[in-house]
Amino acid sequence: MAEAHQAVGFRTSLTSDGAEVELSAPVLQEIYLSGLRSWKRHLSRFWNDFLTGVFPASPLSWLFLFSAIQLAWFLQLDPSLGLMEKIKELLPDWGGQHHGLRGVLAAALFASCLWGTLIFTLHVALRLLLSYHGWLLEPHGAMSSPTKALVRIFSGRHPMLFSYQRSLPRQPVPSVQDTVRKYLESVRPVLSDEDFDWTAVLAQEFLRLQASLLQWYLRLKSWWASNYVSDWWEEFVYLRSRNPLMVNSNYYMMDFLYVTPTPLQAARAGNAVHALLLYRHRLNRQEIPPTLLMGMRPLCSAQYENIFNTTRIPGVQKDYIRHLHDSQHVAVFHRGRFFRVGTHSRNSLLSPRALEQQFQRILDDPSPACPHEEHLAALTAAPRGTWAQVRRSLKTQAAEALEAVEGAAFFVSLDAEPAGLTREDPAASLDAYAHALLAGRGHDRWFDKSFTLIVFSNGKLGLSVEHSWADCPISGHMWEFTLATECFQLGYSTDGHCKGHLDPTLPRPQRLQWDLPDQIHSSISLALRGAKILSENVDCHVFPFSLFGKSFIRRCHLSSDSFIQIALQLAHFRDRGQFCLTYESAMTRLFLEGRTETVRSCTREACNFVRAMEDKEKTDPQCLALFRVAVDKHQALLKAAMSGQGVDRHLFALYVVSRFLHLQSPFLTQVHSEQWQLSTSQIPVQQMHLFDVHNYPDYVSSGGGFGPADDHGYGVSYIFMGDDMITFHISSKKSSTKTDSHRLGQHIEDALLDVASLFQAGQHFKRRFRGSGKEDSRHRCGFLSRQTGASKTSMTSTYF
Numbered sequence: 001m002a003e004a005h006q007a008v009g010f011r012t013s014l015t016s017d018g019a020e021v022e023l024s025a026p027v028l029q030e031i032y033l034s035g036l037r038s039w040k041r042h043l044s045r046f047w048n049d050f051l052t053g054v055f056p057a058s059p060l061s062w063l064f065l066f067s068a069i070q071l072a073w074f075l076q077l078d079p080s081l082g083l084m085e086k087i088k089e090l091l092p093d094w095g096g097q098h099h100g101l102r103g104v105l106a107a108a109l110f111a112s113c114l115w116g117t118l119i120f121t122l123h124v125a126l127r128l129l130l131s132y133h134g135w136l137l138e139p140h141g142a143m144s145s146p147t148k149a150l151v152r153i154f155s156g157r158h159p160m161l162f163s164y165q166r167s168l169p170r171q172p173v174p175s176v177q178d179t180v181r182k183y184l185e186s187v188r189p190v191l192s193d194e195d196f197d198w199t200a201v202l203a204q205e206f207l208r209l210q211a212s213l214l215q216w217y218l219r220l221k222s223w224w225a226s227n228y229v230s231d232w233w234e235e236f237v238y239l240r241s242r243n244p245l246m247v248n249s250n251y252y253m254m255d256f257l258y259v260t261p262t263p264l265q266a267a268r269a270g271n272a273v274h275a276l277l278l279y280r281h282r283l284n285r286q287e288i289p290p291t292l293l294m295g296m297r298p299l300c301s302a303q304y305e306n307i308f309n310t311t312r313i314p315g316v317q318k319d320y321i322r323h324l325h326d327s328q329h330v331a332v333f334h335r336g337r338f339f340r341v342g343t344h345s346r347n348s349l350l351s352p353r354a355l356e357q358q359f360q361r362i363l364d365d366p367s368p369a370c371p372h373e374e375h376l377a378a379l380t381a382a383p384r385g386t387w388a389q390v391r392r393s394l395k396t397q398a399a400e401a402l403e404a405v406e407g408a409a410f411f412v413s414l415d416a417e418p419a420g421l422t423r424e425d426p427a428a429s430l431d432a433y434a435h436a437l438l439a440g441r442g443h444d445r446w447f448d449k450s451f452t453l454i455v456f457s458n459g460k461l462g463l464s465v466e467h468s469w470a471d472c473p474i475s476g477h478m479w480e481f482t483l484a485t486e487c488f489q490l491g492y493s494t495d496g497h498c499k500g501h502l503d504p505t506l507p508r509p510q511r512l513q514w515d516l517p518d519q520i521h522s523s524i525s526l527a528l529r530g531a532k533i534l535s536e537n538v539d540c541h542v543f544p545f546s547l548f549g550k551s552f553i554r555r556c557h558l559s560s561d562s563f564i565q566i567a568l569q570l571a572h573f574r575d576r577g578q579f580c581l582t583y584e585s586a587m588t589r590l591f592l593e594g595r596t597e598t599v600r601s602c603t604r605e606a607c608n609f610v611r612a613m614e615d616k617e618k619t620d621p622q623c624l625a626l627f628r629v630a631v632d633k634h635q636a637l638l639k640a641a642m643s644g645q646g647v648d649r650h651l652f653a654l655y656v657v658s659r660f661l662h663l664q665s666p667f668l669t670q671v672h673s674e675q676w677q678l679s680t681s682q683i684p685v686q687q688m689h690l691f692d693v694h695n696y697p698d699y700v701s702s703g704g705g706f707g708p709a710d711d712h713g714y715g716v717s718y719i720f721m722g723d724d725m726i727t728f729h730i731s732s733k734k735s736s737t738k739t740d741s742h743r744l745g746q747h748i749e750d751a752l753l754d755v756a757s758l759f760q761a762g763q764h765f766k767r768r769f770r771g772s773g774k775e776d777s778r779h780r781c782g783f784l785s786r787q788t789g790a791s792k793t794s795m796t797s798t799y800f
Helices: 003-015 017-022 027-044 046-053 059-074 083-090 094-130 145-154 176-190 193-209 211-224 228-241 265-284 300-307 354-365 375-381 385-399 399-406 424-439 474-491 519-535 550-555 560-576 604-614 618-641 647-659 667-671 741-756 758-771 780-787
Strands: 250-254 310-313 321-322 329-334 338-340 413-414 451-455 461-466 538-544 580-586 596-600 676-680 705-706 714-720 726-733
Touching: 027 211, 027 228, 027 647, 059 094, 083 094, 176 193, 176 211, 176 604, 193 211, 211 647, 228 647, 250 424, 250 474, 250 741, 265 354, 265 413, 265 451, 265 474, 300 321, 329 354, 329 399, 329 580, 338 354, 338 399, 338 580, 375 385, 385 399, 385 519, 424 461, 424 538, 424 705, 424 726, 461 474, 519 538, 538 596, 538 741, 550 560, 560 580, 560 604, 560 618, 560 714, 560 741, 580 618, 596 647, 596 676, 604 618, 618 647, 647 667, 705 714, 705 726, 714 741, 726 741
Parallel strands: 329 413, 413 451, 580 676, 676 714
Antiparallel strands: 250 461, 250 705, 310 321, 329 338, 451 461, 538 726, 580 596, 714 726
16 A cells, blocks of 8 residues: 555665665675574464464374374284384383383374374475465366365365464565566556667666576575565665655555444444454454465465554664564553553453443543643654654653553544544545544654554544554454444444443553653654644545446456556546556465565556547447456456566565665666556455445445555555445645646546446446436535435444
8 A cells, every 4th residue: 555655765765874884784694684584583483383383283183193093002003014113112211110101102202203294294285285376367167176176175174363374385586587578568658669768778788787696696585584575675665764654654444434333432442442452362362264365375464463562663774663472551642642541450351331431531531731742743753763863862751651652552542523424525524534544633643553543533433554564454354353343243332332331440541641851842843843744735535436336347257456447547547648657556475474566557458448448439349348458467467466476576676685785777776766656556355244234234344545655646545345336545745736636536437437338237327427417526426325325224323
C-alpha cells in the first residue's frame, strides 16, 4: 500500500552521509549478517520451531511409534532388523538389573532416529511440492497431479499458524537477463522512442559489465539467508527512510460503512480492545489457521509476530523495530492527555464491560492537559532524525511515561469528534472520515506504534497502521476478526453498553506524567506545524460503487483485480491525458519471509485498449477483444510476481549490492529514480466466513487507504464488499495542480461503466445509471442504494 512512497524514497536514504558509512562494510559481511539474523530469529522461535519442525507429524506421533516398537519387541518381533541390538551394545552396562532399561533406551533411540528420518522425508517432499507454482497457470477447474497432491496433503488437517514455516521454499533469485527484459517491456509504453533507446543502451551495458557479479552475491545470499530481499527491503525502504511516517508510511482501515453497532464511544472501545486482545491470545497460542491461497497453498506467517507489543523506535540514521514478548496494558490518548489502562486482572483478560468502564472514566476525567503534553505525539509525525534526537531528552526526563506508551500492546485514541457517513453530506463526511484515520490532527496518533485504534465520539472505529513491521493483509486479517468478534460474538446490550457487569474494584486508569524539558517545547511546536502542513495537503476521497461488483465480473469470466486495474488505466488516462508507471502491490508470501512485489500494470496491452476506447472509430467488439488481451497480460504479470519472478525487488536487491560494492550503475540509478504517479492496491477480504453477508449485508469492512507515492500522483486502493459493491479510496496532494482525487473518482466511475458496457450483460448498468438522473451527482451510487433500501439487520445499530 504505502510502500510505493517508501520505495521511491529509499534511494535518498542510501545517499545520506550516515547511510554511506553503514554501506562501507564489505558485502560479504552484510550477507553473513543477514544469515545470522535469520538464524537468530529461528532460535528465538525455538518452541514454535519444535512444533512446526515435526509438522505434518506431531510430537504424539513419536510416542505412537515408540509404543508400536515396544509392542513388537514384546511380541518377540524386531522391526529394526537388528539395529536395536547394536544400539544396546553401545549403551553403558549398568548391571544385569538394568537390562530392561537398556532395551527401552535402545527402542527410544531407534524410534527417534526413525521418526526423524520420516519427518525429514516429509519436509523434503513438502518443500518440493510447495516449490511448484505451475498451479498458478492452470485454468479454473483443471488441476494437475502436483496440485492434487498439494490438496491431498493439506486437506483435512488442523495446522497451527506457523506449522508450514519450515516447509516453505526460499524466494528464488530470477535470471537477471529476464528481469532486465521485463523491465524494458514495462517502461516502453511510458517512454519516448529516444528515451527508450537510451534506457536499452544502459541496460545492455549493465548486463555486459556488472550484472553477473551482482547476481552472484544475490545467489550467495539466497543460499545463506531466509530471504534474499526482505530484510534489505525492511531496512532500506522503511527503517532508513528519514521522512515522516504520517501519510508517507502509514495507512488506515475503516469500520463498517453504513452501520455503527453502538453510538457509545466507551462501549465500542471496550468491545474492540477486548476483541483485539482475544486475537492476540489466539496468536500467541498459534490458534489462528495459516492462510491458504486458493484453499490449498500456505502463505508465510512470519509477519504476524509483530502485530502487538511493537514500536518503531526512531534513530538518527535508521530506526529499529522493538518487539516485546508481552504487554498487559494499552496506552490511551484523549483530549491531549495520556493514560495507561491495564488489560488484565489476576492474569485474566478484563471483560468488555470492565474495559468500557475504564474508558468511560477517561472520558469523564475533567483534568486538563499539561503544557505541551497535548501536542507531544506530533513528534512521531516529524522527520525521523529530528524525533530521534528529541526522544533522547524525553527518555531521560520522562522515561516512565515514554515506556508506558512504547511498551503498550497498542495505542488507543479516543477522539472528541464524530466521524463516518452522514445523511446530510455523505460524500464529504466519508472523505473527512478517511482523512481523520490517515492523518488525524497531526498530534493525536502515536505513529510509531504498530497500530493505533481510533474510536470517535459517535462510536465509529478505525485503524492507523505503521507499515514497516508487516503488510496490509496481516493487519487486515486482524481487523476482520476484530469487527466480526466485537459485533457478532461479544455484542451489545439493548442500551448500547457492553454485555456483562461493572467491576467497582478496578483501579482507575493511570494518568501519565510528562516532565518535558524546555528545549523540547520548541521541537514540539515545529513538529506540530510540519504535521499540520502535511495533513492539510492530503486530499482524500472515498466512494462506494454499487452498480456492480465481483459477481458481475465473475460472470464475464475475468479476474476481478485485473478488471479494476485495466479500468484504472482508462480512468487515469482520461484524468491526465497520458500513461504513467503504475505500482500495484502483490504478495510474495508463497516464500519464507516473503513480503511484496510490484506488478507494473501499465502494459502495452492496457495502453492499446485505452487508445481504442478513446477512438470513436473502434467498435465495442474490437475494444472488448483488446480488453481481454490486457486482462490476460495483467494476470500473467501478477502470477509472475507472486511466484518470485517479478522485476522490482530483484532490481532493488541488485542496486543495494552495487552500493555495498561502490559500483556505479547508470542503469540501476535510472531505475530507482522513477516516480510512481499511480500507486494502487487491492485490500483482500480473507475471512468472509466471519460475516453473514446475506442477512447482514451492511456488516462488511469498507477497506482502507494510503497516501500518494508522488507529489503529483494518486494513491488508489479498493475492496470488494460482498458480491455487488466496490469501495474506492483515493488520495492525492492538494498542492499539485495536476491531481484531484474527486476528479479521478469521477473518471473511475465512468471507466467502470464504459468497460462493463462492452459486455452484453453489463450494458444495462450505464442505462440504469443515466436513466436515474444520477450522472449529475457523481459517486452517489452506493450512498443512495443504502439509504433507500431496507436493512435485514435486527441488531442494535445506528445507521450513518
